[in-house]
Amino acid sequence: MDTIRKPPTMADVARRTGVSPMTVSRAFKRDSSVSQETREAVLLAAEELGYVFDSTASNLRSQRTDFIAVTIPSINNANFADTVRALSDRVSERGLQILLGYTNYDVAEEERLIEQLLRRKPEAMVVTGGKHTPRARKLLANAGIPVIETWDLPEEPIGHVVGFSNALAVREMVNHFVSVGYRKIAFIGGDASRDTRGTDRRAGFIAALIHHGLDTSRLIAAGPPPISMREGANAMGQLLERFPDTDAVICVSDLSAFGALTECQRRGIAVPDRIAIGGFGDYEIGAICVPSLTTINAFASEIGAKTAELILDVLDGKLDQPGRVTIRPDLILRQTSR
Amino acid sequence: MDTIRKPPTMADVARRTGVSPMTVSRAFKRDSSVSQETREAVLLAAEELGYVFDSTASNLRSQRTDFIAVTIPSINNANFADTVRALSDRVSERGLQILLGYTNYDVAEEERLIEQLLRRKPEAMVVTGGKHTPRARKLLANAGIPVIETWDLPEEPIGHVVGFSNALAVREMVNHFVSVGYRKIAFIGGDASRDTRGTDRRAGFIAALIHHGLDTSRLIAAGPPPISMREGANAMGQLLERFPDTDAVICVSDLSAFGALTECQRRGIAVPDRIAIGGFGDYEIGAICVPSLTTINAFASEIGAKTAELILDVLDGKLDQPGRVTIRPDLILRQTSR
DNA sequence: TACGCCATTGTTATCGATAACAACACCACT
DNA sequence: AGTGGTGTTGTTATCGATAACAATGGCGTA
Numbered sequence A, B: 001m002d003t004i005r006k007p008p009t010m011a012d013v014a015r016r017t018g019v020s021p022m023t024v025s026r027a028f029k030r031d032s033s034v035s036q037e038t039r040e041a042v043l044l045a046a047e048e049l050g051y052v053f054d055s056t057a058s059n060l061r062s063q064r065t066d067f068i069a070v071t072i073p074s075i076n077n078a079n080f081a082d083t084v085r086a087l088s089d090r091v092s093e094r095g096l097q098i099l100l101g102y103t104n105y106d107v108a109e110e111e112r113l114i115e116q117l118l119r120r121k122p123e124a125m126v127v128t129g130g131k132h133t134p135r136a137r138k139l140l141a142n143a144g145i146p147v148i149e150t151w152d153l154p155e156e157p158i159g160h161v162v163g164f165s166n167a168l169a170v171r172e173m174v175n176h177f178v179s180v181g182y183r184k185i186a187f188i189g190g191d192a193s194r195d196t197r198g199t200d201r202r203a204g205f206i207a208a209l210i211h212h213g214l215d216t217s218r219l220i221a222a223g224p225p226p227i228s229m230r231e232g233a234n235a236m237g238q239l240l241e242r243f244p245d246t247d248a249v250i251c252v253s254d255l256s257a258f259g260a261l262t263e264c265q266r267r268g269i270a271v272p273d274r275i276a277i278g279g280f281g282d283y284e285i286g287a288i289c290v291p292s293l294t295t296i297n298a299f300a301s302e303i304g305a306k307t308a309e310l311i312l313d314v315l316d317g318k319l320d321q322p323g324r325v326t327i328r329p330d331l332i333l334r335q336t337s338r
Numbered sequence C: 001t002a003c004g005c006c007a008t009t010g011t012t013a014t015c016g017a018t019a020a021c022a023a024c025a026c027c028a029c030t
Numbered sequence D: 001a002g003t004g005g006t007g008t009t010g011t012t013a014t015c016g017a018t019a020a021c022a023a024t025g026g027c028g029t030a
Helices: A010-017 A021-028 A036-049 A055-062 A078-092 A107-119 A134-141 A166-179 A196-211 A229-242 A254-267 A284-288 A300-315 B010-017 B021-028 B036-049 B055-062 B078-092 B107-119 B134-141 B166-179 B196-211 B229-242 B254-267 B284-288 B300-315
Strands: A067-072 A097-102 A124-128 A147-150 A160-163 A185-189 A219-221 A248-251 A276-278 A295-297 A324-326 A330-332 B067-072 B097-102 B124-128 B147-150 B160-163 B185-189 B219-221 B248-251 B276-278 B295-297 B324-326 B330-332
Touching (some): A010 A021, A010 A036, A021 A036, A067 A078, A078 A097, A078 A124, A078 A300, A097 A107, A097 B097, A107 A124, A107 A134, A124 A300, A147 A300, A160 A300, A166 A185, A166 A196, A166 A248, A166 A276, A166 A295, A166 A330, A185 A254, A219 A229, A229 B284, A248 A254, A254 A284, A284 B229, A284 B254, A300 A324, B010 B036, B067 B078, B067 B107, B078 B097, B078 B124, B107 B124, B107 B134, B124 B300, B160 B300, B166 B185, B166 B196, B166 B248, B166 B295, B166 B330, B185 B196, B229 B254, B254 B284, B300 B324
Parallel strands (some): A067 A097, A067 A124, A124 A147, A147 A160, A185 A219, A248 A276, B067 B097, B147 B160, B160 B324, B185 B219, B248 B276
Antiparallel strands (some): A295 A330, B295 B330
16 A cells, blocks of 8 residues: 655665765766766666655755746747747756746836745846836845846846847837838837836837927827737727828837738738838747838847846856946838838 | 845844744734734834845745746747736736746657756646656656646646647638638648647648548648748748649648748738638737638637646645546637638 | 875755744633 | 633744765875
């Protein structure tokens, strides 16, 4: 009859191998000083016993968890997913694991999430964006671990930064649109208060129009983030009714831009001949759809990779002052605009 | 001058509040027996000291981590992201946190990942798919925690199952296509050995064609997974050259189906008049694109929600035998087919 | 031969919260 | 007054791995 037995510990493996627990512990580390022979014997005994290494005990004693905590606004967004993937790929080579949480584009939720993640004692904390509640800032600043803000260039960074200026990127698109002759340019984005990157992009849009002396009233608020394809399509419908003479529209992301494009297709409106469309983020869909989307490549994967490098450098003690990596977004001209 | 001081512990908070560490511990739990007065005093002292609860110690002593480990093939896939989000939303209400890893559609990588995740002592383990290496199966079976296989209906489940038959779902689409008159039907999917759900879908496709006495040679292998828009477009190009008289094509996902659609648009081939297209997964893009995509809704979010409910039931001791939740995918007819 | 270095292994105390048990005060009810 | 229950707090030992230090044996070199 099977009795419910407790799972084996290192002590059990040690007994079976005829060594001390400490030797078992060393055998499970990569580069520690155990003879090849002993290590193999230990690992064999462990496999036979069905031993599974217990990180919780290791974490407490060694005061290391090998977690990298990451917050992103949404798990369903290909841009953020790309960043996380690049980050994860890079740090997992070093045995570090991503601990992921999403904020739903809400700074209050972000605060809760940050507090929860910090309890797990991660080695570093990566947050998306540079706007946080005062308490979240305080928690991060006092956590005693490297903090990296991404996808933004905050004026007063908490620690390290790997990002770009959302406002500047959109401004460059506007400059291009104006240079090729568009004058009645609209913006489709989310409600102002929530998605801070979206708000920055809209601010850059308005600033650029003012700079060119153009009308800034063509702003369509597509609801609370995330603004995806459906919201983009609806917003384009509103735009066409409220400002029928619009000759170009810039959308907060490629997803909404694609939605807007399809709405034009449904209404038989020629893109780009009657209205041009610009997106943001260089999602796969923008390169594939017909006509393909003019957009801005923000180098999502590169943000993740650079963040990983920065974290590894800090953990290795190679960097003792806050790092600031600035990404330069790229305007990609395709078929939805001149 | 600031000396580097160690972060405060419960003992520090206890001293400051004038109570025992145990009382502090209770104050940080939700429903434990501390007076409202004491709790507030403790939390105030904690806040003043900048105390952050240390999960690593709690995890070891209580033998609970409140982690739910989850493996998905790719973090960049909206279907799996939907499942994880629904799962996460449900379990986080109960203080459980998702520990996510991705396998890159590779069972060997899955094995490594499962081993790594089990070391963290999760309360339950959710895996995507029902095909695993023998060692992975053994690790899961011996882990002593609830195991839930999803997005599949394995013949010999390890533990619980929340899924559907990929083969059957595609078979139903084929049946519909045949019933409305399509006869030369092709399939676009990934290379056979990798993505097991994709392979199941192709198997269902072939079985259905055989049942109807139709030609089964129109199979396009679009490379190793993930098969996304670009691969779908390339595969459609191949299909049109190798089997120009094809009258319908079923794609392994909506992403590849959309890519295929755009290739037709680039070549001026009428959809669905000259060739019909079917997708899989009911991604947002399929509902928005023009023409909209005929597809199969596999209820990704529902899989996550049902998985969460199952986990909570098991952890509450309300379920002592393996659960098997079968999802019934839905054929959604839209504009890319009759 | 003697010395010291290196590789390998062992011993002891500890990381910080909490399970299990004990104790105390206070109140209601008989 | 005595009894029992409830709500609140305290005490002690412990979860399982490992940091820090110690010890051993083998080998090369002077």
